[in-house]
Amino acid sequence: MAEMGDIGEDFEQADAGSSTTYPKQCSALRKNGFVCIKGRPCKIVEMSTSKTGKHGHAKVHLVGIDIFTQKKYEDICPSTHNMDVPNVSRKEYTLSDISHDGFCSLMTDDGDVREDLSLPDGDIGNEIKAKFEKDESLLISVLKAMDQEMIISYKAATN
Template identity: 60%
Template sequence: MVTRSPESGEMLAPPLPRRSRERLPALPPYKSLAQLIRAPFLFFGVCRSSRISMADENFHSGESGASATYPMQASALRKNGHVMLKGRPCKIVDMSTSKTGKHGHAKVHLVGLDIFTGKKYEDICPSTHNMNVPHVKRTDYQVIGNNDGFLSLMDDAAVTREDLKLPEGDLGKEIEKRNAADESFHVTVLKAMGEESVVGVKAQVN
């Protein structure tokens, strides 16, 4: 329905739904019938633009945060460094480079041990290709207790945590033995790819 301004007699755009009025800027008065006819197309164009902006905002916010890995050329990797092999964070224990002929690319043979499980993994990659390298964080904690299979740990800032399980095998037995003897000692915790685990024991440094 076409309405006119009581003050100027200019034709006005049809009223927007209450929800749209709250979210979108008011449309100006229209001085010709052609402008008024185009009003619905302008309205839907503004709505679509608004939805795209919101989608872009959500998309970028979902990408925030540092990546768990970074790329490195295979030829730049070194023994005792870290690399992703078969989707697992590994420490490189052996690597060798072989040439495949006059026109072929040199290939790097990597052997690594999973930093959490110790399982062996191998892979071969062209020397010029990139491999994913995990961000590995190493932290030492003082052990202050062991409750129901979970360690009570304290860092250098005196912040405590009790969310890490006592490791299995000989490492776990050594921690239990030292704790039962009321020794002062630290454990080394590795964190990578969203995983975190105790991987070693070291004596208290005075």
């Protein structure tokens, strides 16, 4: 039989990273909210609930768009079951430099600098680069969910 210490150690290994999501009852989810579908953080774009059938639960049909890849995912879940909801946060940084390999130097309000995020592909990345080359001051919005971060938008910095 396992002793108390052994069980506690197993729990620590099992729930590493659990703070990236939290459970929420399927019926409490809302359109434009967030949910994990197939292990990916998604924004809910469509939701419909079927009536309870002769075998019990009402089912919720969810359609979500991955917040990082824009890929579409679908899932069906009984309305009384829990689904994981990602903890999504958005932070703004001042853009101070763009390196030749596309990584951005971003400054926090405290003056700390981080250089681990690259310009996004596509229009947003091109627009940020063009405005930066014209010496425009920009605030960069970074979305974070499930230990993944990405630059998603920008706006002119007002000094």
